Amino acid sequence: MEKLRKDGLEAIQACTNLSELGNVRNEYLSKKGLVSQLMLQMKDLPAEEKPAFGSKVNELKQSLENAFKLKEQELEDLKLNEQLKLGKIDITLPSSLPRVGTLHPLTVVQTEIEQFFIGMGYLVEEGPEVELDYYNFERANIPQNHPARDMQDTFYINMEWLLRTHTTAIQTRTLEAYKGEVPIKVICPGKVYRKDDDDATHSHQFVQMEGLVVGERISMSDLKGTLEKLAKHMFGDARVIRFRPSYFQFTEPSVEVDVSCHICNGKGCPTCKHTGWIEILGAGMVHPNVLRMAGFDPEKVSGFAFGLGVERVALLKYGIDDIRQFYTNDLRFLSTFRRFE
Numbered sequence: 001m002e003k004l005r006k007d008g009l010e011a012i013q014a015c016t017n018l019s020e021l022g023n024v025r026n027e028y029l030s031k032k033g034l035v036s037q038l039m040l041q042m043k044d045l046p047a048e049e050k051p052a053f054g055s056k057v058n059e060l061k062q063s064l065e066n067a068f069k070l071k072e073q074e075l076e077d078l079k080l081n082e083q084l085k086l087g088k089i090d091i092t093l094p095s096s097l098p099r100v101g102t103l104h105p106l107t108v109v110q111t112e113i114e115q116f117f118i119g120m121g122y123l124v125e126e127g128p129e130v131e132l133d134y135y136n137f138e139r140a141n142i143p144q145n146h147p148a149r150d151m152q153d154t155f156y157i158n159m160e161w162l163l164r165t166h167t168t169a170i171q172t173r174t175l176e177a178y179k180g181e182v183p184i185k186v187i188c189p190g191k192v193y194r195k196d197d198d199d200a201t202h203s204h205q206f207v208q209m210e211g212l213v214v215g216e217r218i219s220m221s222d223l224k225g226t227l228e229k230l231a232k233h234m235f236g237d238a239r240v241i242r243f244r245p246s247y248f249q250f251t252e253p254s255v256e257v258d259v260s261c262h263i264c265n266g267k268g269c270p271t272c273k274h275t276g277w278i279e280i281l282g283a284g285m286v287h288p289n290v291l292r293m294a295g296f297d298p299e300k301v302s303g304f305a306f307g308l309g310v311e312r313v314a315l316l317k318y319g320i321d322d323i324r325q326f327y328t329n330d331l332r333f334l335s336t337f338r339r340f341e
């Protein structure tokens with residue numbers, strides 16, 4: 001009996017996993033196991049020895065049971081720890097971040113310009129992209145059959161409707177909406193369309209921003225001061241501007257506005273084609289006819305207007321060499337603008 005106990009306890013201790021332990025338990029404690037066989041020997045004993053023998057066997061059985069339980073717990077803990085080790089998560093690994101979108105560079109520039117003008121008390125006005133010939137041309141002092149229409153090749157929907165060719169259409173609508181009341185200070189952003197062939201510097205669709213100020217004694221120097229502030233805001237404090245005479249039907253006088261080159265500071269470089277100046281917009285004093293048609297008295301009020309190409313500003317500001325980059329939605333290009341938001 002003592003040998004059985006010793007062997008049993010040793011066998012239990014030697015187990016390294018639960019299935020081995022199960023085998024040992026079968027060998028010792030199952031119905032036909034070694035302990036049961038020991039019990040069978042009882043019938044050959046004299047009656048007076050039976051109780052003592054029986055209780056000894058029971059005690060042996062109990063101590064083996066206890067040893068099994070302890071070992072079982074130990075092996076279960078071991079197994080659990082191993083599983084935990086296997087399933088361990090390395091929280092120091094960098095996770096893969098989801099791709100986050102960015103504002104489009106044209107939106108960034110448009111917003112920046114809008115914010116600049118909002119800061120000076122301007123309102124933002126919008127208008128329809130499918131526009132009446134009337135607001136796009138006639139109200140801009142470009143009557144039907146006038147040769148000036150050639151300056152802007154147009155997508156016509158029919159004789160009356162077209163895709164607006166310039167944000168000056170928003171200007172003429174705004175003038176009408178104010179019904180002769182001044183002051184007017186608006187900035188009008190929007191997509192415009194021209195029947196141009198697309199290349200590195202042309203697009204059949206682009207974004208313009210019209211500026212319009214009408215009030216008493218608004219002069220050309222108000223225009224110049226405003227645009228110079230804008231140039232400094234967009235291209236740096238060292239920028240200055242110059243006016244060159246130009247022609248638009250809806251402004252008189254009309255000017256082309258150049259900004260001193262922000263790359264070479266006016267010394268001359270490839271960006272400014274070695275002139276030191278970069279043309280950024282057209283502008284002028286609102287033509288008396290345009291004011292009159294919208295119900296203003298050009299003897300009493302005057303105004304200035306300008307039209308700026310958002311792509312052009314963005315190309316210059318970020319040193320981009322192909323306008324088509326803005327429309328092809330290549331994420332490698334777009335994601336570089338995250339830093340400007």
Ligand code: PHE
Nearest residue numbers: 166168282283284305306307
């Ligand atoms: N509408 C002109 C263009 O598209 C720009 C402009 C606007 C010029 C306002 C003068 C005044 O070319």
